[in-house]
Amino acid sequence: AGATALLSGCAEDSTAADGPQPGRDSAGDRNRLHVPPLVESSPGAGQPRTFDLIVQAGRSAIVPAGETDTWGYNGTQLGPTLRVRRGEQVRVNVRNTLGEATSVHWHGMHVPATADGGPHQSIDPGATWSPVWTVDQPAATLWYHPHPHGQTEAHVYRGLSGMLIVDDDDEARLALPRTYGVDDIPVIVQDKTFDETGRLIDTTHVGTGMLGDTILVNGTAGAQFTATSDRVRMRLLNASTARSYAFGFADDREFDLIATDGGLLAAPLRTARITLTPGERAEIIVSLTGGEQVMFRSYPQDLGASGAGTGADDMFDVLRLDAAAGLRSSPPTPDRLTRLDRLPASAARTTRRFEINLDRINDEKMDMSRVDQVVTMNTTEIWEVANTTRTPHNFHVHGVRFQILTIDGQDPPAELAGWKDTVYTPPGIPLRLIMRFTGSTDPVTPYMYHCHMLWHEDIGMMGQFVIVAPGEQAATIPTAEHQH
Ligand code: C2O
Ligand code: CU
Numbered sequence: 001a002g003a004t005a006l007l008s009g010c011a012e013d014s015t016a017a018d019g020p021q022p023g024r025d026s027a028g029d030r031n032r033l034h035v036p037p038l039v040e041s042s043p044g045a046g047q048p049r050t051f052d053l054i055v056q057a058g059r060s061a062i063v064p065a066g067e068t069d070t071w072g073y074n075g076t077q078l079g080p081t082l083r084v085r086r087g088e089q090v091r092v093n094v095r096n097t098l099g100e101a102t103s104v105h106w107h108g109m110h111v112p113a114t115a116d117g118g119p120h121q122s123i124d125p126g127a128t129w130s131p132v133w134t135v136d137q138p139a140a141t142l143w144y145h146p147h148p149h150g151q152t153e154a155h156v157y158r159g160l161s162g163m164l165i166v167d168d169d170d171e172a173r174l175a176l177p178r179t180y181g182v183d184d185i186p187v188i189v190q191d192k193t194f195d196e197t198g199r200l201i202d203t204t205h206v207g208t209g210m211l212g213d214t215i216l217v218n219g220t221a222g223a224q225f226t227a228t229s230d231r232v233r234m235r236l237l238n239a240s241t242a243r244s245y246a247f248g249f250a251d252d253r254e255f256d257l258i259a260t261d262g263g264l265l266a267a268p269l270r271t272a273r274i275t276l277t278p279g280e281r282a283e284i285i286v287s288l289t290g291g292e293q294v295m296f297r298s299y300p301q302d303l304g305a306s307g308a309g310t311g312a313d314d315m316f317d318v319l320r321l322d323a324a325a326g327l328r329s330s331p332p333t334p335d336r337l338t339r340l341d342r343l344p345a346s347a348a349r350t351t352r353r354f355e356i357n358l359d360r361i362n363d364e365k366m367d368m369s370r371v372d373q374v375v376t377m378n379t380t381e382i383w384e385v386a387n388t389t390r391t392p393h394n395f396h397v398h399g400v401r402f403q404i405l406t407i408d409g410q411d412p413p414a415e416l417a418g419w420k421d422t423v424y425t426p427p428g429i430p431l432r433l434i435m436r437f438t439g440s441t442d443p444v445t446p447y448m449y450h451c452h453m454l455w456h457e458d459i460g461m462m463g464q465f466v467i468v469a470p471g472e473q474a475a476t477i478p479t480a481e482h483q484h
Contacts, residue, residue: 030224030320033217035181036162036188039080048089048132051082053104055096055123055160062221063214066198070159071098077219079144079162081186084135086168091132096123101148102155104129105398106164107279108142108261108421110438113445113467116398119149119368120445120477136439137401138338139171140263140419141235141281143188149368153209153241153454158200159219161239163188170338171264175331177233177285183330184233185225187296189276189318190216191243191311207309207391209242209455215298217319224320230327233258233285234296238276241454243311244392244424246301247318248273249286249294256333259283262401262419266340268333269414275301277394279422279452282415285333288323295320303392304426310392340418343403343434347380354395356387356425356451356461365460371446371474373465380436387425393456395431396422398447399467402435422452443468443475 043049058076059067073079084090094104101124105117114121115131123129142164146155163186177183191212193203203210217223238245249255249272256268261281274282288294296319303312352373355362364372375381382405385395401419404412408429416423425431443466450462466474 030222031220033185033223033225033319034220036078036186036218037080038180039082043088048091049084051090051092053079053092053094055094055098055102055104057098060159060219062216062219063194063198065194065196068194068198068200070200071155072159073162077159078188079160081163081165081180082144083165083167086135086137086139086166089132089134091130093128093130094123095128096125099125101125102146102160103148104144105147106142106144107396108140108281108401109133109164110137110399110401112440113399113442113447116447117144118147118398118446118448122148135166137166138263139168140166140261141237141259141283142166143237143239143281145239147448150458153458156239156454157192157202157210157241161188161190163235163237165235174334174337176258176333177229177231177330183227183229183231185235186218186237187234187319188218188237188239189245190240192216205455207305208311208453211243211311212240215316215318223318224322226322226324227288228324228328229330230289231285231287231330231333232321233283236274236276236282236284238278238280240278242278244275244277244301244303245298245318246273246275248297248299250297251294253286253294255284255286257282257284257415258333258337260415260418261421264338264340265414265418266338267336271415273299274415275424277392277422277424277452278454279394279396280424286321288321288327290323290327291325292323293320303424304429305390305392343380343436345382345405345434347436348382348434349379351382351384354383354385354449354463356385356393356395357389359456359460361450361461361463364463366450366462366464369477370464371466371477372463374474375437375465375467376470377437377439377441377467380434383433383435384430385425385433386430387427390427392424392426393451393453393461394422394424395449396452397433397435397449399439400435400437402433405432405434407431437467439467441467441469441472443472444477446477
């Protein structure tokens with residue numbers, strides 16, 4: 001109850017805080033937002049653009065109570081922002097210096113199954129894994145995080161996550177803010193719980209998983225960002241293990257929603273709220289006036305489920321934007337962003353059903369050696385997903401972007417009409433998703449689909465599919481594919 005009470009106290013009625021705490025905001029006690037470094041790298045002649053990620057343990061100063069044992073990529077917490085361009089070949093050398101196996105999954109990235117970084121691409125302690133792929137998808141805000149079998153929640157909670165930005169020529173032609181860390185900022189939102197010495201602690205698993213009482217943005221508690229331009233693009237990523245957020249500003253100002261998981265919307269959507277469940281992303285552009293201060297918050301939300309154990313009633317401050325007195329002016333958001341063709345239901349050859357219940361999908365718990373679905377390359381499919389529980393869940397598919405055809409038989413709302421790879425599945429409401437499978441076939445190496453509430457994923461709410469050539473059969477999955 002203590003955590004909920006703390007979170008529910010909004011800025012207006014909070015008392016002076018003794019340090020950065022969510023929901024408390026006495027002037028001057030916010031911490032400057034950490035902006036993860038951008039890894040600049042240039043491809044050598046004929047060589048892929050190469051990034052190096054070292055998975056490591058360390059200590060981070062997050063809360064005043066004391067330093068926290070955390071895990072990070074190339075640092076003690078989170079990871080650098082990787083930036084890749086459509087059309088180029090990319091290679092990432094991931095070296096695991098932890099005492100246990102992990103993996104790195106490129107969430108939202110269209111990669112060959114062997115480069116996907118799911119539980120089958122486990123990286124043993126001391127080993128290096130070096131996937132290579134060609135970026136073949138539009139500009140988007142993606143992310144990377146561990147995906148070890150049964151351990152994803154623990155690894156993400158300890159700090160392993162990073163942003164992965166895809167650029168392309170079409171997005172580059174638009175008059176959008178794009179100076180990283182200045183008017184185009186990553187906003188990686190997570191909730192954690194610390195003990196009185198600053199140690200990161202696991203809370204009880206409630207309906208959706210572990211709910212933390214401290215909100216971090218890019219690893220910073222009680223964060224503040226000083227804006228120097230009159231429009232700021234915020235790349236929002238819900239990298240929490242269980243918590244969903246209904247983001248908006250304290251004065252309910254509207255902003256432009258310009259992109260969702262898989263890339264730009266056809267046109268900006270003017271709105272005052274955007275809900276993100278774990279794993280989902282959105283890009284928004286907010287306008288600021290010189291000298292003002294405005295709090296970016298999460299509001300109570302309607303998850304279509306009973307509030308107990310969902311965090312849906314919680315409200316808290318996320319990131320304060322402090323506008324400098326004189327702001328550089330930037331062009332208004334363009335009226336049109338991209339061409340977005342809706343995939344027609346008639347294009348689909350196959351319809352599959354996925355029933356989400358308790359710790360399983362279609363009555364099966366995740367089994368690394370079982371292929372649940374065999375998909376044929378270059379075909380379009382409809383996936384009908386139904387959450388048959390009373391608990392919130394969501395649904396993420398690897399290796400592909402999808403569009404939402406219907407939610408409860410209706411057209412999706414405008415904020416869900418673009419490209420997605422993760423979608424909220426309210427209790428009792430069926431969704432129909434449409435997706436086209438392209439790329440390379442691999443009858444041996446599966447992709448995953450699962451609930452992105454990571455406790456649910458870990459306890460079995462996940463399945464596997466392979467993509468095969470027409471007429472090809474799925475082969476038996478080899479048991480150990482570890483990188484030694
Ligand atoms: Cu973001 Cu299978 O995960
Ligand atoms: Cu779930």
